[in-house]
Every structure is written in C-alpha cells, then in structure tokens.
Amino acid sequence: MDTCAALVRDYEAGTGVTASSMPAPPDPESNLAATLPVWSLAGGAVAAFAAATDRRREATGFAALPQRLEPARVAASFSSEKLLRIDGAGVDQFAELSGFFEAADGWVRTHANYPHHRARLLTMLDLPADADRPTVAARIAALPAAEIESRADEFGAIAVRVRTEHEWADSPQGKAAADGPLVAVDVRADSGEFDTVGAATQMLPLRGVRVLDLTRVIAGPVSTRSLALLGADVLRVDPPLLPEIGWQYLDLCQGKRSTLLDLRTDRAVFDELLSTADVLVTGYRPGALEAAGVDAAGTRPGIVHARVSAWGESGPWGARRGFDSIVQAASGISLIEGAQANPGGVPVGALPAQALDHATGYLLAAGVVDALTARDRDGIGRDVRVALARTASWLLAAPGRTPEHGPATPPSAAYTAVHDTLTTAVPALADYPDYSWPARPYGGDAPAWQPRPDDGV
Numbered sequence: 001m002d003t004c005a006a007l008v009r010d011y012e013a014g015t016g017v018t019a020s021s022m023p024a025p026p027d028p029e030s031n032l033a034a035t036l037p038v039w040s041l042a043g044g045a046v047a048a049f050a051a052a053t054d055r056r057r058e059a060t061g062f063a064a065l066p067q068r069l070e071p072a073r074v075a076a077s078f079s080s081e082k083l084l085r086i087d088g089a090g091v092d093q094f095a096e097l098s099g100f101f102e103a104a105d106g107w108v109r110t111h112a113n114y115p116h117h118r119a120r121l122l123t124m125l126d127l128p129a130d131a132d133r134p135t136v137a138a139r140i141a142a143l144p145a146a147e148i149e150s151r152a153d154e155f156g157a158i159a160v161r162v163r164t165e166h167e168w169a170d171s172p173q174g175k176a177a178a179d180g181p182l183v184a185v186d187v188r189a190d191s192g193e194f195d196t197v198g199a200a201t202q203m204l205p206l207r208g209v210r211v212l213d214l215t216r217v218i219a220g221p222v223s224t225r226s227l228a229l230l231g232a233d234v235l236r237v238d239p240p241l242l243p244e245i246g247w248q249y250l251d252l253c254q255g256k257r258s259t260l261l262d263l264r265t266d267r268a269v270f271d272e273l274l275s276t277a278d279v280l281v282t283g284y285r286p287g288a289l290e291a292a293g294v295d296a297a298g299t300r301p302g303i304v305h306a307r308v309s310a311w312g313e314s315g316p317w318g319a320r321r322g323f324d325s326i327v328q329a330a331s332g333i334s335l336i337e338g339a340q341a342n343p344g345g346v347p348v349g350a351l352p353a354q355a356l357d358h359a360t361g362y363l364l365a366a367g368v369v370d371a372l373t374a375r376d377r378d379g380i381g382r383d384v385r386v387a388l389a390r391t392a393s394w395l396l397a398a399p400g401r402t403p404e405h406g407p408a409t410p411p412s413a414a415y416t417a418v419h420d421t422l423t424t425a426v427p428a429l430a431d432y433p434d435y436s437w438p439a440r441p442y443g444g445d446a447p448a449w450q451p452r453p454d455d456g457v
Contacts, residue, residue: 031082031352032075033408035336037400038355041391042078043069045359045366046428048183049226052366052373053205053429056230059373062202068430076415077428078353083416084251085423091247096133097121098325100162100334100348103145107162107348109329110152111322113245120157124148158321162348165332165396174331176315177389178397183367184385191379192302196278196372199455203431204231209372210449212237212273213256215283216244217323218354219308219388221252222361224281227368228255229427229435233452235273237261238443249442251424254435257450260443263292269447274299276449279368281306285321286313302381304371308364312387324357324388325350331392339403352408360391362428 032038047069054064076083081093097112112118122131125139140148145161152159168174199208206227213224213236221236228234234256238244241262249258261270274280280296282289286309289296296305307313310322328334328350338349367384375382415426419438426434436454 030072030075031079031408031411032355033402033405034352035339035401035403035405036333036351036395037398037402038351038353038395039071039075040398040400041355041359041395042074042353043071045362046074046077048366049362049369050429052369053230056200056205056369056373057202059376060197060200060205062200062205065202065431069428070430072412073415073426073430074428075353076411077425078355078358079411080251080425081247081354082411083413083423083425084247086247086250087421094325097136100329100346101137101140103140103148103161104143106145107329107334108140108145108148108159109162109326109334109348111158111326115243117158120155121152121159124151124155124157124159153320156321158323158326160322160326160330162329162334163332164335168331169396173311173315173317173389174393176317177312177331177387178393179314180312180390182386182390182394183363184383185367185371186383186385188297188381188383190297190301190381192300192381193379194278194302194375197376199231201231204454206369206372207231207452207455209233209278210276211235211279211281212277213281214289215281215308217248217283218252218357219324219361219364219386220281220283222358223306223308223364223368224256225252225254225435226362226365227279227281229429229432230369231452231454232279233257233449235259235445235447235449237270237273237447239263240443244442246442250422250439253439254424255437256440257445258440258442259445259447261447263294266447267293270294271299273447273449274303276300277303278372279304279306281308281364281368283308285309286318297381302375302379304368304375304382304384306364306368306371306384307386308360309385309387311389313385317389322388324354327356327388327392331389332396333392336396356388356391356395360386360388363391 095113100109112121148159149161196209209232211227211232211234213234224234236256236258240260311317334348338347364386371382371384416423417426417434
C-alpha cells in the first residue's frame, strides 16, 4: 500500500481514527522529487487533515465530501514560498547568514532569518554586528562543529552540527524525537461548556470556533490557516517588539486576523481573549508559555491547547530552538539529500520544500479538529502535540526511498490566486478554490473576537 496511507495509519495509532484512501504519488520528477519519500509525507499529512475535517462534518450533521487530493496541488501548497509574488517579484527564503557552513571538522547549518537570531549568532562567534557571510564562513571554518552547536545553544543562537541519520538515531535527542505518535493527544481532567456546533456548515465545519494563534514561521501558521479555512475565527497574536518576516506573514496568514499584544503589559486583555477561546495554538519552546505565567486550562477549562515545537517536549534538546532546515541538518536528512544532489561536490543538501514544517502543520490541524469533535461529546479539554523532529523521524523511517530521482521542478503556477499585487498558493484541499481572504495588515486588528467577514455565508 502507498506509504501515504501508512502515515495516516500512524496518526490513527495515536487517535483511533479511520484511514482514508490516497491517490497515487505524482510524477517523481515533480517539485517534491527527493531521495526520501516526501510525497508520502505531504500527501499523508493533508489526507489526515481532510479525514479529520470529514469526521467533523459528520459530527455536526453534514455529509462528508469525496476525497479529492490532487498531488500537484498539494505539492504546490508545500512549496508556497516559491509561488509567492509581491508586486510581481519573488522572495528570498533565507537571509545572508542562514545556510550551510563548513566547520573545521564537518558542516554546520545556521538559521538567522530573524534579526535577533542574526545578532545572537554573531555574538556567539565574537564577530561585529555588520559581519558579512564570508567573514562568518572564515570564523566557522576555524571552529569544530560540535563547539559551534554547543555555543549556539548557550547564546540562544541557532546552529547545529550536520549529522548522519545513524548518528542522529543513536543520540539521546534522536531517540527522544522518534518516540511516541506523530500527533500526541492527551486528555486532561478539566472540562467546560462550549457551543461550537450550531453555526457550522458543510464547507465551514469549524464556524463558531475561536482560535488564539501564538505561532510564527511555518508549521504553526499552516495549522491555524487550515483551521481558518474551515471557518474558525483565528486571531493571531504577536509581541509588538519582535519583528516578523513580512513575506512569510503574507504567505501563511490568509483567513486570519492579526493583533499585537505584549503578554507582560497587556496580560488582562490576553487573559480575557483566552477565557472565551476554544483553541490555543502555541509555537513556544516547551515550558516557555508556562514560565510566562500563562495557564491555558486554568483560565479556560476544557480548552484545546495545541503545541508545536522543534525537538519535542522530552529529551535533552526539548528546550532548544529550531526550524525545519535545522532539524533536517541535525537528523541526517541534509546528508541524504546532498549525496544525490551534489555528487562529488558539497555533501549537504535539503528537501525540495519545507516539508517537515508544512506536514507538521497539517497534522497538528488534524489533531485539533479531532480534539474539538471529541470535546463536543464530553466537554473535556485536550492537549495536542507535534514536533518537527518527530515528523523527520517518520520520514527517515518510511519506505520508498528513490536515490536516483530526477531534479525537483518548480511548482505549478496554475495553483495560485491573485489579490491585487499579491500572488499566493491556493489551499491544499481541492474543494476550496482559495482562502477566505488574503493576509490582513500585520497587527492591524483589535485584540477582540469579531465576526468573520463571511459569517453570513
């Protein structure tokens, strides 16, 4: 059986859901062509979300829709940054100091897209704030890879040593990452009263659901964007003093509203929002939100608290920072993909899309939808947890490697929508031609629950 269905079965093992049929994988020359079975990951994650959506439809009195996963459409959604156009121009996904660098005894990968991460990386390397890539490369070349990784953790910077898959699997952090289900759903003891069913429609089965979105980058925003696609009122909350990457926000925040709140000074406003929310989705490192004094279940008994992290909530790396590209490098994926892409040259490479991020986002959304459906029956709160490193472990263990694949081709522009000067990828689910609205001005909405513009639909 296609490994897409195997991924859905893995999700079932943790949630007790039912497998759905999957389409055949696309042409191996597609934009998801890779040594590792990226299509199985992408198609299976979207299938899990689609199946959870249909269970929600049936639970709210509507018929399920025929499964219509279009491989090229899913692949385009997973490569959305390659299709994004702002005033007709594409975007650079990684900043100057993000990427692979050769160390004294191996390779490291850094992530410095955000200004504060760039600043920490340069401080960790004892370099001035205006240091350029050649200067950074020369400094890293003089240091052991393990020392760079250790110092990065100490300084709050983001850099990891590039490992083989076997090194990763044998390490304590690799073992922790591979443990447990892809989507962990824990039932808590708290319960509350919620009314999230009456406003639902077949196409908007989450209408009436309020979602507080405290996530950034890709996985968390993909999850909350998926919930918004189904009709949830999603309010994204960002700290006012921590800048966001503009193109990334435009690419991933369709169908949501956006507000700015400082949890240190605007706590009463945030607690009021939380006290009437149905779902809280967070992308903080494990324990960080609790350390800030936020008690989701205590403020809103019965809430569904969904959490995405880089390395999981157990093991020696649980509190470390990380992103898709960093997890690829640490887990062995970069060496697997580099071996075929650069024969005889640089030994490191990457997946053709930020597939760990996107797949983890859809899996988290599936878990949230199922948790909401279960709570409608019993009123009990649930925690839903996913991690990029757990998704990576699944991909590394999945059958169906194709080391002799052709090059990844660009995603099809046929799966885009144009809004004035902005072009974005359309939803992965074929029944939705576009998101309800493009990303609104960053931070431009009031910190309050408001009716969705399409509430009369």
